[in-house]
Amino acid sequence: MSDIFDAQLVGAALRQATPLILAALGGLMSERVGVINIGLEGKILMGAFAAALGALLTGSPLVGLACAMGVGVTLALLHAVATQEWRTDHIVSGVAINLLALGLSTYLFRQIIVPREEAGETSVVTMFAPVSLGGLENLPIFNALLKDQSWFTLFALVLPFMLLTLLTRTRWGLQVYAVGNDSVKARTMGVPVKRLRYLGVLWSGVFAGMAGAFLVLAATGQFRENMSAGRGFIALAALIFGRWHPLGAAGAALGFGFFEALQMRLQGQPVFGVQLPTDLLLMLPYLLTVIALMGLLGKMKPPSDLGN
Amino acid sequence: MFRTRVLPALLGAIIVLAALTLLIAATGKPLGESFQIILQGATGYPRTDAFGPVDAWDSVLHDMTLLLLTGLAVAIALQAGLFNIGAAGQLLMGAIAAAWIGTLTGVPERLHLPLALLVGAAAGALWAFAPVWLKVRRGAHEVISTIMFNYIALYLTHWLVTERLKDPAGDAPQTAVIADAARLPLLREDFLQASWGLGIAILTALGLWLVLYRTVWGYETRATGANRDAADAAGAPTARRMVEAMLLSGGLAGLAGAIEVCGSQYRFFEGFPSEYGFDGIAVALLAGNHPAVAVVSAWLMSALRSGAYHLHAETGAPKEIAVVAQAVLILYVAAVYLRKRRVEG
Incomplete structure (x- = not known):
């Protein structure tokens, strides 16, 4: 057992959880202002593509990050305009955005990046360097957990607390x-409803785009077709499992990230002499969310004006 | 009539064509020739020695069968006020159930095909039950739970096809080939994939049309979807109608998967195509959730798909132009026809 559960596994879990936390907290802001956001998946995917393209063309991961966030915001703006101005159903708009992102990112990938690969040029981008923790690296636990982590991961660990403060301690949050x-x-009370709804939806674009950027600029170094691979939907599950609360959502995302890391570690390895099917571990986040929806883990209460 | 119906439809067609034009132009391929190839993929004309109407219609009618059934699945749920975006998972469950029945030995030959299709539909319905139960009993949004069940189905079928139902004769993650008696005949001898499943799909569409618009059950179901509170007040058993509509919806998606197994693939395999479940959303929206109109919209979407695939095969242009065009179409239809009534000032 000890060779399965160690600090390295937790480090890997943090890496897996990073895009989930970012996207879940993005989606949280959107749902907190009443706009259902199933388009997280598309924003992550399109963000990943934009990050790869931006970094590939300029050689700078910072430009890649800016592109990813810009594209995330653009897709979010489309969702905001569709739901707020055109009064489109939130689900329909989300489905369309996911399709649009899947189609466009694959199309552009084959038009722009694949030909470069075929011409013998690299499609691997310059990535963000891991963060150095200075003196903390000498402490054994910090060293194992946070060694070679990117700034995305550290940011994802701080963001939930920032968001919580923002939501509960400021006039804006109320x-x-x-x-x-x-x-x-x-x-009626004079709250600028529309402006807040736009802000909330655009916020989801910023952080889902950043989650996409993480996949390329910190995790793998290159874009691949449909590389978001359902992370937007796991983030959505985390947000619901965490009951629309920043710490809950981030905690759920961490847990789901842990299952993913464990699944990768377990590939083929027996635990207590039993061969655990990896499919079961991959299924667990969704299964747990369904159980939470059943009300077995306490009362679920989404924002009551969600979807209107 | 012209301003409310014809004009928006024309505008929609123009917008989708404009999107297609833009996407093709960006590939640098000649536009006129490209559209001709799309038309050839969708209809078979102009025909060449290598590609004719038989090839085109084989592909179009095959896709149309699946898109019509998943489109009907989405439509019937929406008529009851439920958004079933779990058709993909229900399709997978139906497909693997049909493949399991199809590979059983000792089933009477005459019963083998109907049994495979029925069990496939039942598996899809079963997969839709939990989300609607959660909706009716716990108020959980069906969209969230159907998304969760899509992924649960994905991993469950993957586990089944790699561990439990794998063809013992090989290493590939796929079931054995189903028995001859469990197969749906193809529409024509020279077709490769379009089966009489299309007949089942069209009959189902017409049947649903009658049921929805000519029976008390259909009236109550539509009333539930239009305004559940009003339907409740009028004494309709709305929770019941929602559960029934969702079971029907899941059953249709499961049937789509079963028909794909019994009519075209003859087995279940890792990576079984389930994206038809999402395409069904476009079919239903385009048809305004009307089962008979869905026959036309399923054909249109299949023609678009087959055209784009043919363009891809002929010129190497990314076939995803069909996906983008579909997304544009969904947004347009939703924005123009499905605006929510404004409740507040």
Whole structure:
């Protein structure tokens, strides 16, 4: 057992959880202002592509990150305009955005990056260097957990607390709460409902785009077709499992990241002499979310004005 | 009539064509020739020695069978006010169940095909039950739970096909080939994939049309979807109708998977195509959730798909132009036809 559960596994879990936390906290802001956001997956995917393209063309991961966040925001803007101005159903708009991102990223990948590969040029980008922790690296636990982690991961660990403070300790956070729970009353009280809804949705684009950037600029170094591989939906599950609370969502994302890391570690290895099917581990986040939805883990209460 | 119906439809067609034009132009391939190839892939004309109507219609009618059934699945749920985006998972469950029945030995020959299709539909319905139960009993949003069940189905079928139902004769993660008696005949001898499943799909569409618009059950179901509170107040058993509509929806998606196994693939395998489940959303939206109109919209989407695939095969242009065009179409239809009534000022 000890060779399966060690600090390295936890380090890998943190890496797996990073894009999940970022996207889940992005989606959280969108849902907190009442806009259902199943388009996280598309924003991650398109963000990953933009990150790869930006970094490939300029050689700078910072430009790649900016492109990823820009593209995430653009897709989010489309969702905001569709749901707020055109009054489109939130689910339909989300489905369309996921399809658009899948189609466009694959199309552009084959048009721009594949020909470069065929011409013998590299499609591997310059990645962000791992963060050096200075003196902390000498402490055994920090060393094992945070060694070779990117700044994305450290940021993802701090972000939930920042978001919690923002939501519960500021006037703005209270307004968000009001919009998500009863937009009509909020408007009567003079809260700028539409502006907050736009902000919340755009916020989801920033962080889902950043999650996509992580995949390319910190994890793998290159874009691959459909590389988001369902992470947007796991993030959505984490957000619900965490009951629309920043710490809950981040905690759930960490847990789901741990299952993924464990699954990769376990490939073929027996635990206590039993061969665990890896499919079961991969299924676990979704299964747990369904169990949570059943109300077995306490009452679920989404923002009451969600979807209107 | 012209301003409310014809004009928006024309505008939609123009927008989708514009998107296609832009995407093709960006590949640097000649536009006129490209559209001709798309048309050839969709209809078979202009025909060449290598590719004719038989090839085109084989592909179009095959896709149309699946898109019509998944489109009907999405439509019937939406008529009851439920958004079933779990058709992909229900399709997978139906497909693997049909493959399991199809590979059983000792089933009477006459019963083998109907049994495979029925069990496939039942597996799909079963997969839709939990989400609708959670909706009716716990108020959990069906979209979230159907997404979860899509992934659970993905990993469950993957586990089944690699561990439990794998063809013992080989190493590949796939089931054995189903028995001859469990196969749906092809529509024509020179077809490769379009089977009489299309007939089942079209009959189902017409049947649903009658049921939805000519029976009390259909009326109550539509009333539930239009305004559940009002339907409740009028005494309709809305929770019941929602559960029934969702079971029907899952059953249709499961049937699509079963028909793909019994009519075209003859086995279940790792990576079984389930994206038809999502394409069904476009089919249903385009048809305004009307089962009979869905026959036309399923044909249109299949023609677009087959055209784009043919363009890909002939010129190497990415076939994803069909996916992008479909996304544009969904957004357009949703924005123009499906606007929510504004409730607040």
